Amino acid sequence: MKALVSVKRVVDYNVRVQVKSDGSGVVTDGVKHSMNPFDEIAMEEAVRLKEKGKVTEIVAVTIGGAKNEETLRTALAFGADRAIHVKEEGEVQPLTAAKALAAVLKKEDAKLFICGKQAIDDDANQTGQMVAALLDIAQATFASKVEIEGDKAKVTREVDAGLETIEVDLPAVVTTDLRLNEPRYLKLPDIMKAKKKPIDATSFGDLGVTPGAGFKVTKTTPPPTRSKGVMVKTVDELVSALKGKGLL
Amino acid sequence: MSVVDRFTGIGLRWVNQIAGAPILDRLGLRRPTEQALYHGTRIGFRSAAAAARGFKRVQTLGQPARPSSPSTSGLFDLTPSEDQQMLQDAARRFADEALRPAAAAADAAGAADATLLEGAAELGLGVLNIPESLGGAGSERSAVANALVAEALAYGDMALAVAALAPSAVSNALVLWGDATQQASYLPAFVNEHAPMAALALHEPQVLFDPFALQTQARRDGADYVLSGVKSLVPRAAAAELFVVAAALDDGEPALFIVESSEAGLSIEAEPAMGLRAAETARLHLDALRVPASARLTHDAAAYRDAVALSRVAWAALASGTAQAALDYLIPYVNERTAFGEPISHRQSVAFAVADISIELSGLRLTMLRAASRAERGVDFLREAALARRLAADKGARIGSEAVQLLGGHGFVKEHPVERWYRDLRAAGVVEGMLLI
Numbered sequence: 001m002k003a004l005v006s007v008k009r010v011v012d013y014n015v016r017v018q019v020k021s022d023g024s025g026v027v028t029d030g031v032k033h034s035m036n037p038f039d040e041i042a043m044e045e046a047v048r049l050k051e052k053g054k055v056t057e058i059v060a061v062t063i064g065g066a067k068n069e070e071t072l073r074t075a076l077a078f079g080a081d082r083a084i085h086v087k088e089e090g091e092v093q094p095l096t097a098a099k100a101l102a103a104v105l106k107k108e109d110a111k112l113f114i115c116g117k118q119a120i121d122d123d124a125n126q127t128g129q130m131v132a133a134l135l136d137i138a139q140a141t142f143a144s145k146v147e148i149e150g151d152k153a154k155v156t157r158e159v160d161a162g163l164e165t166i167e168v169d170l171p172a173v174v175t176t177d178l179r180l181n182e183p184r185y186l187k188l189p190d191i192m193k194a195k196k197k198p199i200d201a202t203s204f205g206d207l208g209v210t211p212g213a214g215f216k217v218t219k220t221t222p223p224p225t226r227s228k229g230v231m232v233k234t235v236d237e238l239v240s241a242l243k244g245k246g247l248l
Numbered sequence: 249m250s251v252v253d254r255f256t257g258i259g260l261r262w263v264n265q266i267a268g269a270p271i272l273d274r275l276g277l278r279r280p281t282e283q284a285l286y287h288g289t290r291i292g293f294r295s296a297a298a299a300a301r302g303f304k305r306v307q308t309l310g311q312p313a314r315p316s317s318p319s320t321s322g323l324f325d326l327t328p329s330e331d332q333q334m335l336q337d338a339a340r341r342f343a344d345e346a347l348r349p350a351a352a353a354a355d356a357a358g359a360a361d362a363t364l365l366e367g368a369a370e371l372g373l374g375v376l377n378i379p380e381s382l383g384g385a386g387s388e389r390s391a392v393a394n395a396l397v398a399e400a401l402a403y404g405d406m407a408l409a410v411a412a413l414a415p416s417a418v419s420n421a422l423v424l425w426g427d428a429t430q431q432a433s434y435l436p437a438f439v440n441e442h443a444p445m446a447a448l449a450l451h452e453p454q455v456l457f458d459p460f461a462l463q464t465q466a467r468r469d470g471a472d473y474v475l476s477g478v479k480s481l482v483p484r485a486a487a488a489e490l491f492v493v494a495a496a497l498d499d500g501e502p503a504l505f506i507v508e509s510s511e512a513g514l515s516i517e518a519e520p521a522m523g524l525r526a527a528e529t530a531r532l533h534l535d536a537l538r539v540p541a542s543a544r545l546t547h548d549a550a551a552y553r554d555a556v557a558l559s560r561v562a563w564a565a566l567a568s569g570t571a572q573a574a575l576d577y578l579i580p581y582v583n584e585r586t587a588f589g590e591p592i593s594h595r596q597s598v599a600f601a602v603a604d605i606s607i608e609l610s611g612l613r614l615t616m617l618r619a620a621s622r623a624e625r626g627v628d629f630l631r632e633a634a635l636a637r638r639l640a641a642d643k644g645a646r647i648g649s650e651a652v653q654l655l656g657g658h659g660f661v662k663e664h665p666v667e668r669w670y671r672d673l674r675a676a677g678v679v680e681g682m683l684l685i
Contacts (some may be wrong), residue, residue: 034337049673069330070330070333070334073334074334077334077338089305094462138332155521161306185341185345185367185370185371186334186341186371187338187347187371187372188335188371188372188373188374188375188376188385188386189375189376189384189385189395190372191331191334191335191338192331192335192376192385192386192387193385194334195331211398
């Protein structure tokens with residue numbers, strides 16, 4: 001069984017993100033980027049399924065500019081067998097990404113599509129669901145456990161009330177939650193071996209996708225800074241201070 | 249004929265007439281006159297050209313022309329390649345998530361956790377340098393990648409980095425200088441999941457130790473060598489199965505020998521040190537230890553020199569990683585710690601000290617990478633390695649000391665990692681050997 005895993009290059013989670021002075025977005029130039037952590041979990045899950053013999057081939061796919069090749073190399077070092085690079089230098093919104101990924105999924109005829117539940121840059125949490133809708137296949141989102149049995153997948157999901165276990169027919173889309181697994185450390189020899197694995201380039205044009213802009217980001221602002229607190233000495237002072245603010 | 253041409257034409261004719269006049273020679277005026285003419289004509293021509301030039305204001309909507317960036321393989325370009333960057337990132341992640349949190353406990357215990365070292369071995373630190381034909385993943389010399397990895401690991405913790413990298417020193421030595429038989433006998437074990445613990449034993453407990461004047465003797469006795477002496481500060485010697493030991497031949501020339509820990513005449517004595525405590529340093533006593541002539545690593549005199557130099561680059565890389573950890577710890581500290589109602593970084597004595605650390609670290613790092621890069625390319629790198637060692641010894645220790653100083657009382661207590669970094673950074677100036685990049 002073939003598994004397709006989408007990976008996105010995002011600003012590293014350790015970076016203190018800064019908003020551009022003109023409010024048109026966040027600073028990405030000269031900032032460390034890495035693979036979206038949820039996509040790492042997706043890669044790890046695919047590799048584990050392959051180790052269990054459930055998956056025979058892992059294909060990693062990304063959409064974006066030339067620099068995204070690094071992310072694909074990371075995916076290959078993780079254990080993907082080959083990679084597909086949908087080259088696009090411009091902005092890609094979730095629906096466009098979903099259309100492209102759906103086209104790749106169809107072309108590859110993969111039975112399982114695993115992706116992070118969201119990317120930590122725009123936190124859209126839409127792409128996986130849209131891929132499933134576009135292809136009219138099952139979706140199992142926020143997975144915390146994935147088991148493959150024959151042509152079905154049993155997926156435990158994290159929902160507000162607790163855990164929910166659902167069974168979906170394959171092909172299906174699985175989006176990963178934080179507690180699905182703990183991604184392994186990349187082995188240095190695997191990084192060297194990843195160089196020899198193939199990366200196929202394709203484009204929206206090849207996939208028959210027209211990039212569209214369903215929405216427009218009008219302004220990006222940093223969160224308000226916390227104003228300085230006031231120290232009070234006694235409970236009475238606290239009560240009167242709270243009353244003064246109309247909180248009591 | 250343009251105005252300018254005509255003007256210069258007249259000028260030249262006039263110049264030639266004067267310059268050609270025989271009276272100048274008679275009066276001894278030729279030289280000064282020629283000089284005057286030279287200056288005169290030059291200025292004349294210049295003003296003639298300027299007079300004819302006019303700047304025309306042109307409006308264009310095109311992009312301004314700028315020189316483009318040259319390709320990145322220039323003389324001073326030390327940007328890591330994509331592979332090197334990925335290797336460094338992978339090692340750094342392990343350092344941040346596994347080594348750093350374990351460092352304080354490992355330092356207190358004076359031992360590295362076995363699971364942690366297994367995790368490090370699983371990263372495949374040693375496999376990188378072993379050629380593919382022997383089951384490894386290496387295809388070309390990778391001194392720069394090794395240095396970056398050592399640096400990244402030392403960013404987590406220097407002692408644990410030494411413990412984790414110690415076996416690679418032996419596998420590297422075998423890759424670089426072992427003959428086919430030696431490689432085939434030992435290297436496959438290093439590719440295995442459970443690679444053997446191994447260590448390089450170079451340092452000796454001598455006053456003003458000189459790695460090129462070894463006290464440990466390798467006396468030729470028939471078909472064997474008999475090794476006698478004491479090696480000092482050998483990392484994780486108690487757990488090691490294999491050593492590469494440096495000893496002086498009968499003529500005083502240093503050489504490297506493969507010694508298995510099971511050989512008779514070998515005993516190990518713990519030698520805890522000021523720093524590198526988690527690396528479990530120990531002394532190796534060689535008491536008339538007999539090894540066959542085939543245990544000698546190479547007959548090439550340059551190999552030993554290279555071994556010392558590669559080890560020095562490795563130490564500079566470790567020092568650079570730990571010094572960077574100290575700097576990255578300091579900057580937020582001095583910005584957040586307040587005294588007299590403001591962050592201590594507002595005091596020049598603090599700000600300048602932090603800046604000095606950054607400057608010295610950059611110097612150390614660039615020199616180290618240059619040495620590694622030359623080693624990788626196979627050109628002479630002994631000078632650069634010596635410079636890197638000197639900077640690692642001087643500046644590394646100074647950075648450690650300054651970091652303790654800048655943290656004030658916090659620098660002295662074990663609540664903060666800085667005192668450990670100071671103790672570890674002192675090692676760079678003391679120890680020879682241990683690692684090979």
